[in-house]
Amino acid sequence: MRISIGESRRLDESNSAVGPFQQTLEAIQNRTATVGVIGLGYVGLPLVRIFARAGYSVIGFDCDPEKVRLLNQGQSYIKHITSDEISELLDSDKFVPTCDVKRLADTHAIIICVPTPLSKNREPDLSYIEGTCQDIQPHLRPGQLVVLESTTYPGTTREVCKPLLEAGGLCAGSDFFLAFSPEREDPGNPTHSAAFIPKVVGGLDPKSHQLAVELYKPIVPKVVEVGSPEVAEACKILENTYRSVNIALVNELKILFERMNIDIWEVIRAASTKPFGYQPFYPGPGLGGHCIPIDPFYLSWVARRYNFHTRFIELAGEVNTSMPEYVIQRITLALNQHCKSIRGSKVGVLGAAYKKDVDDPRESPSFELMERLIELGADVSYNDPFIPRLPSMRHYDFEGMKSQELTPEYLGSLDCVLISTDHTCYDWNRIVRLSRLVIDTRNATREVTEHREKIWSA
Numbered sequence: 001m002r003i004s005i006g007e008s009r010r011l012d013e014s015n016s017a018v019g020p021f022q023q024t025l026e027a028i029q030n031r032t033a034t035v036g037v038i039g040l041g042y043v044g045l046p047l048v049r050i051f052a053r054a055g056y057s058v059i060g061f062d063c064d065p066e067k068v069r070l071l072n073q074g075q076s077y078i079k080h081i082t083s084d085e086i087s088e089l090l091d092s093d094k095f096v097p098t099c100d101v102k103r104l105a106d107t108h109a110i111i112i113c114v115p116t117p118l119s120k121n122r123e124p125d126l127s128y129i130e131g132t133c134q135d136i137q138p139h140l141r142p143g144q145l146v147v148l149e150s151t152t153y154p155g156t157t158r159e160v161c162k163p164l165l166e167a168g169g170l171c172a173g174s175d176f177f178l179a180f181s182p183e184r185e186d187p188g189n190p191t192h193s194a195a196f197i198p199k200v201v202g203g204l205d206p207k208s209h210q211l212a213v214e215l216y217k218p219i220v221p222k223v224v225e226v227g228s229p230e231v232a233e234a235c236k237i238l239e240n241t242y243r244s245v246n247i248a249l250v251n252e253l254k255i256l257f258e259r260m261n262i263d264i265w266e267v268i269r270a271a272s273t274k275p276f277g278y279q280p281f282y283p284g285p286g287l288g289g290h291c292i293p294i295d296p297f298y299l300s301w302v303a304r305r306y307n308f309h310t311r312f313i314e315l316a317g318e319v320n321t322s323m324p325e326y327v328i329q330r331i332t333l334a335l336n337q338h339c340k341s342i343r344g345s346k347v348g349v350l351g352a353a354y355k356k357d358v359d360d361p362r363e364s365p366s367f368e369l370m371e372r373l374i375e376l377g378a379d380v381s382y383n384d385p386f387i388p389r390l391p392s393m394r395h396y397d398f399e400g401m402k403s404q405e406l407t408p409e410y411l412g413s414l415d416c417v418l419i420s421t422d423h424t425c426y427d428w429n430r431i432v433r434l435s436r437l438v439i440d441t442r443n444a445t446r447e448v449t450e451h452r453e454k455i456w457s458a
Helices: 020-030 044-053 065-072 083-091 101-106 127-139 156-166 206-216 229-259 264-271 295-305 311-337 365-375 408-413 428-434
Strands: 034-038 057-061 095-098 109-112 145-148 177-180 199-203 223-225 346-350 379-383 416-419 438-440 455-457
Touching: 020 206, 034 044, 034 101, 034 127, 044 057, 044 083, 057 101, 065 083, 065 095, 083 095, 101 127, 109 127, 127 156, 145 156, 145 206, 156 177, 156 229, 177 206, 177 229, 199 206, 199 229, 206 223, 229 264, 229 295, 229 311, 295 311, 311 365, 311 416, 311 438, 311 455, 346 365, 346 408, 365 379, 408 428
Parallel strands: 034 057, 034 109, 057 095, 109 145, 145 177, 199 223, 346 379, 346 416, 416 438, 438 455
Antiparallel strands: 177 199
16 A cells, blocks of 8 residues: 555544554654664664654664673764763663563564675575564564664565564554664764654555654654655665766776876866766775665666666676776786785785774775785785774675784885775875875875875775
C-alpha cells in the first residue's frame, strides 16, 4: 500500500480507542517511549545520543560484547562522541547498552542501524538486516514500531523486512508498524551531525507513517514525509549516487589534466566561484566510507531485476575503483625518478581513515593502496593519529598493524610518503621537509612553499 504525504494524519475515528497503536503514539508524543537502537556504530550511537537528549529512554543493542562493555564503563570508541557524553547519558538513566535481544520487548520503537555491505561480486549483502529482523521477530509485540535506517535498495523494507517480521504471526500495519528513514550521518562534520539534518520518512501504511513521523519530529529540524518506504530508500541511493558520479568526473579529469599539465585543484577552485549551476567535488585516491562506494551498486543490482542497465552508475564505479591503480602508477614513476623500484622501497601511508579527521576506516582506499604496494614488494607502514591499530576488515588482512609515530627518524627512513588521508592535524611543512619523496593524493601540501621538488601529485 502506498500513501500520499499527510494521509497519516487522516486516520479513521475508530483509531481513537486506546489500543496498541494509540498507546505507542501517546508514549512517543509524551516522550515516555523507550527507543531501541540496534547497531551502536557510526550511525546508531549518534542516534542514541539525540534520542536520549530529547528525553526518551534508549536501549542500545549491539552484538559486539566489547562495545557494550566499553559503553557501560562510560567509554566511547567513536571519535566525535566523547566518553564524557557517554557517561552523561548513563548517569541520566536514559541509556542502557546491552547485547540481550530479549530486551527488545521493552521498547516502543526499534531502529535498525546495521551494515549493508557488498559481496565480492558487488551484490547486496543483506545478511545483517535479515539477521536483525529474525532477532526482533520473537520479541515483537503489538503496537511496536520498527524503522529501518540502513541504506539499501528500494523495496527492502517491504520485500525483505516485512515477511521476516511477520513470521511470528503479527501483521504489519495493524499489529506492528514498519517504516524506512535513511540515515544521513556525516562523521566528523559538526555542522551536519544527525541532530541538524532533515529526516526523510516513508511508512508502509498510514499508521506506520504517523508513528515514524512523530518519533523523529522532536530530534531533527524537519521531517520530510514521502509516500512510501520505496521513495525513502531511493532517496538515499540518489544522494550517494549523485556524489559517486560527480567524484568520478573529477577523478577522470584529474588524470587528463595531469597529462595536459593543468592543475585540477586550481581548475576546481576557479569553477567554484560560479554562484549557480556548479557544486565542487574533489578527486582522491579512491572512494571510501560505507556509503558512496557501495550504495550506487545496490541500485544497479536492483535495476537488473527490471531488465535495466544503469550504465552511468557502473561507469562511475569503474572510474572510481581504478583510482588506486593510478596512484600506484604515479608512485612507480616518482620512485623511478629517484632510481628506485617499488620492490624493496619503504613506503609510509599517511591516513587509514576514509576521510580526514575521523576514526572510521571502512572501505578506505588506503587499504587497497597498501595491499597493492605489498603485492609489488614494498615495505609498507602507516600512520593515523585516529586509528592507532588497524581493525579486522572484511576484505583486507592488516589486523593488528600499528600506527608509526611521525618522528624525524621514521620519515627520514622512508623512500616514499603517500598522503592518502589529509587529516588537519598533520604538519605538512614538517612532513615534506623531513621526507625524501611525497605523493599527494589530496592536495594536502598546497600551502607548502619549500622543497616542492619532493612533491608529486597523484
